[in-house]
Amino acid sequence: MASGQSGTDQALAHVETLDHLLDERADIVALLDRTSLLRETSHCIRQNTGLDLGYAAALECPDLLVIRGWAGATGAALRNLEVPRGCGLGGKSFALARPVWVPDYCSAANITHEFDAVIRSEGIGAMMAVPLVHREQIVGVAYAAQRGPASLGDVVIRQLERVTEPVGSALHLARQAGEQTTAALAAERQRIAIALHDSVGALLFGIGAEVRDLQADTDVPPQLVAKLRAVEARVAETAAVFRQSLAVLDEVTPDQSLAATLRGDCEAFTRRTGVVARCVALTDLPALDPSRCSTVVAVVREALVNVEKHAHATSVVVSLVTAGDGLAVAVADDGLGWPDAAVAGAESASELGARHTGSAASSSGMGVKASYDRVARIGGALSIVGNEDGGLTVRAWVPSP
Known part of the structure; x- marks a missing residue:
């Protein structure tokens, strides 16, 4: 009997663990799905501020917000509403990069009134808006509103800011x-x-x-x-x-093709060598034309070939990031280095390639010289540096068109 009871307890414990894991999975999925995140944010706004409506908009173009989350709305007018920078209350909050509020939206003199019909359809009077920020960049705007005129003071604004403070980073993560x-x-x-x-x-x-x-x-x-x-x-x-x-x-944009191609190269490298290779985009990528994308791909492939032949690495990371007016790519390994490779800025990639002439040139030297020439032709730069914890990093920067 005791043994049976023990088995039951263990089974119940496993069920509870499974339920907990399923709940965590649901939370993660909600965070990684932008629409789910914005809708959950809208419900939290309404619950925590005590106001009648909460809704949230994501930045979907450089100057355009689109409302994707709502709670408390009686009609569909707010759903997927497009809000240009500077227009209405949310557009003003976006343009000024700070919270703004009005006691009575339709009679407010300090905002534009393109959306008065929508506001009236929900009976909205008082409204406030705060920007959603990730690393000093606005990624959306959150709203709280009350049906009928009201005075919304600093306390409500602080409540709204407190609820939405983590949303900017979560929204960026969902977009990524x-x-x-x-x-x-x-x-x-x-x-x-x-x-x-x-x-x-x-x-x-x-x-x-x-x-x-x-x-x-x-x-x-x-x-x-x-x-x-x-x-x-x-x-x-x-x-x-x-x-x-x-x-x-096969119809994809050049930047999608770039990320897809490099991930495919890393997967093929891992299958071929047994060395784990990952490709990560650390920021939104700038738009590059096909010729620049092909240059980046060629540089990464040459670096991976040299890692495979010479480095004796256990892992490789290919990272992409917007830098200045272009794209920076880095291929970092944790191996022993390549023969004759420049490290710690000892010499430039061009000098490295120039030293290898004739039939005695190593494959790494010839390949690096070719990579350098490719990048230089489009006004970019390439270097090889040693990592503090071992291995090498090939870094290239290509300008946007």
């Missing part, structure tokens, strides 16, 4: 997670497109070639030749439709 997912999907689409091109595309080409060979056979009756020509036309038509489908499947 969304972009990582988009990049992963782009990589998978590219992989599928390549696989289909190499399999189905080759098969269609082979069928077409065989049909043409049969037509050229003098022993084939004329009636069959006519049918073969019809089959060849159908195969050609199918191949054309197939190519169009592949083009749509």
Whole structure:
């Protein structure tokens, strides 16, 4: 009996642990999904301020907020409402980068009134708005509102600020997670497109070639030749439709293609070498044209090749970050270094490449020189530095177009 009771207790304990893990998973999913995050924020605003409505907007273009979360609204007018910088109360909070409030929205003289019809449809009088900030950058705006005119003092503003203080960073994280997912999907689409091109595309080409060979056979009756020509036309038509489908499947923007390509390179490196390689985007990436993206890819691939051949590393991290008016990429390993590689700024990449001439040039020296030339041609810079804890880091910067 005691043993049975003990087993029951253990089972209940496991169930409780599972419930706890499921709750944590739900919380994480809510944080990483931007819309869920904004809606949860709106409910928290309403609960903590005691006002009638709470809603939240995310920055979706450089000068445009879109309301994606709401709580307490009776109609749909606020849902997905676009708010340009400077327009209405939220747009003013965005433009001034500080909290603003009005006792009666529609009669307020210090804001614009593009949204009065929406405000009236909800019976809103008093309203306040505070910017959502991540590292001094505005990523959205949160609102609290009361039906009917009211005086909203400093206490309510502090409550709203306290509720929304962590939301800016969470919203940034959710956006990053969304972009990582988009990049992963782009990589998978590219992989599928390549696989289909190499399999189905080759098969269609082979069928077409065989049909043409049969037509050229003098022993084939004329009636069959006519049918073969019809089959060849159908195969050609199918191949054309197939190519169009592949083009749509492989249709990604250059920056998505860059992130997807580098993640794919890191995954291939890990499968090939057994050394863990990761690619992380530390910030939103600037828009780069295909030629600059191809330069970044070439630099990273050359660095990975040298890590594989020479470094004896156990891990590699490829990081991407916006720097100045361009993109910085770093390939850092924890290995023993490469033969003849410049470290700690001892010499520039150009000097490193210039030292390796003739047939005696090492693969790392020739590759680094080629990378340096690629980056220099578009006005960028490349260097190799030693890490304090061992290994090397290849750093490249390419300017935006």
